[in-house]
Amino acid sequence: MPADSNESVGNDAGVAKALEARTAAVSPPRRLGLWDAVSIIVGVVIGAGIYETAPLVFANVNGPAEGLWVWALGGVLSLVGACCYAELASTYPRSGGDYVYLSRAYGPWAGFLFGWSQLAVILTGSIGMMAYVFADYASHLFRTDDAHTAALAASAVVALTALNVASVQAGAAVQNVLSWVKVLGLLLIALAGFGAAASSAPFEARAAERLEAEGNSFGLAMILVLYTYGGWNDAAFVAAEVRDRRKNMPRALLLGTGLVTLVYLIVNAAFLSGLGFEAARSSRAIAADVLSNPFGDAGGAVISVLVMISALGAVNALVFTGARVHAGLGLDFSALSVLGRWHPRFHSPVWALGCQGLIALAMIGLLGTAVGRGAVDRALSMVGLSPVTWSARGGFDTLLRCTAPVFWTFFLMTGISVFVLRVRDRAIARPFRVPAYPLLPLVFCGTCLYMLVSAVEYAGRLTLIGVLLALSGIPLYFASKRRPGRRFFTPVESAAE
DSSP states (O other), X not given: OOGGGGSOGGXXXXXXXXXXXXXXXXXXXXXXXXXXXXXXXXXXXXXXXXXXXXXHHHXXXXXXXXXXXXXXXXXXXHHHHHHHHHHHHHHSOSTTTHHHXXXXXXXHHXXXXXXXXXXXXXXXXXXXXXXXXXXXXXXXXXXXXXXXHHHHHHHHHHHHHHHHHHOHHHHXXXXXXXXXXXXXXXXXXXXXXXXSOOOOGGGHHHHHHHHHHOOOOHHHHHHHHHHHHTTGGGGGGGGGGBTTHHHHHHHHHHHHXXXXXXXXXXXXXXXXXXXXXXXXXXXXXXXXXXXXXXXXXXXXXXXXXXXXXXXXXXXXXHHHHHHHHHXXXXXXXXXXXXXXXXXXXXXXXXXXXXXXXXXXXXXXXXHHSHHHHHHHXXXXXXXXXXXXXXXXXXXXXXXXXXXXXXXXXXXXXXXXXXXXXXXXXXXXXXXXXXXXXXHHHHHHHHHHHHHHHHHHHHHGGXXXXXXXXXXXXXXXXXXXXXXXXXXXXXXXXXXXX
C-alpha cells in the first residue's frame, strides 16, 4: 500500500476538509433501507441456479442425508463469510465492496484488478448468462423460434439497465418485488414436493443411465453448492447508499444469507420428498418434475414463469450492484474516470451502467449465437488453443469454468484482508467484529483455498482464459494515473455518515 494511504488525516485539518468535500461530491444519496439490502442479496443469490445445480449436487453425493448436509454446509460457510464481510462493510462503508477492501489492504493494484475482472468477465458474464436463462424459458413458454432467444436476452439487459439508470429507487423497488415473488415461488414448489408422494419409478431408467456416466465428487458438489449460494456479498457493493449503514450492512449480510440458506434447505428437502433421491439426482428439470405430479402439464408453465422471475431478479440485482464496483474504479483511476460519473438528476452511475450493459450484450452475442461462437473459436485457434465445446446454454458451463478460479482467488484475498486490516487499521472503530476471531476468518480462508484448488482442477486448461482476461487489466493500470486525494477509506471517509 502506498505511504500516502496510511497517513493520519486527523492531524492535517486542510487535508481532512479536502477529503470531506471530495466525499460529499462523489457520494450518492442514501436511499436504501435494511430490507432493500436484504432483497439485493436474495435477488442475486436466488437466481435460476438452484434449478440447474440441485440434481448435479445430488448426483455427486451418496444419499439424501449427505445431499442436505452439503447444502447446509454451504449455508454455514456462507454465513461465516458474511461475518467477515460484515466487519469489512461496517468498517469501510463505501460502495464497491471487495474493490474497497482489496485496495485498502494490498494497494490500488489489487482493487483495480478486481474491478477490471468484474467488468471484463465475471459480473458482465453473469448478467449475460442469467439473461439467457430468462430468454430460454420465455421462448419455451411462448413457443417462439430459437432465433429470437438472443433478442429476448438482450431485451432483458437493456430494459433493466435503463430502469436502473432512470431511478435508484425504482430499481430497488423492482428488486424487492422480484426477490420476494421468487422466494414465494420456491416455497410453493416446496409445498408441492412435500405434498406429493415420493415416486421415482418414471425416472429409474434415466437415473441408471446417467449415474453410470457420472462419478461422485464431493469437491464438485461443493463447487456447485457454493456457486448457487454465490452473491451474498454483493450488498457490500452498495454500502454507501444504505441508510444507517454501520448497523444495517451487517444485519443485511447475515439476514440475507440466513434467509437464503433456509429457503435452499426447504426446497432441496422438497425435491427429495417429491421425487425420491434417485429421481432427484437424475432429473433434467427437477422443479418441473416436482410440479408435474400434482399439476400435470400446467406445472411446466408454472415453473417457466418462476424461473423467468428468478432470472430477471438475478439480472436486476447484478446490474444494480455491479455498476457500483465499476463506478468505484472510475472514481479512483483517471483512465476510467467516465465510469465514476453519477447522473445529477437520476442519482445513478449512468456511465458504469451503460458500459456494463454493452459488455453484457457483447457476451450474449458471442456466447449465444452461431456467429459469435465461431468468432470465439477462431480467436482461440489463432493463439494455439482448441475450440470450445459449447454447452446447451450458450456456454454457461464454459463461462463458469473460466471465471471460477479468478473468482475464488479474489475471495481468498478478501478473506486474508480481514487479518491485514486488523493490523494496519487497528485504530479505526469496527462497529461489527467477526465473532470467534481469528477462527472464523481462518475457516473462510481455508474454504476459499479449497474451492480455488477444486475450481482449477474442474476448469483445466480453461483456467488460462479467465486468468488472461483478469491480467489484461495490468497494462491499463500502469497507463492510468490514480487520482490525487483518493485514499481508499482513510478514517475521514470511513467515519463520514
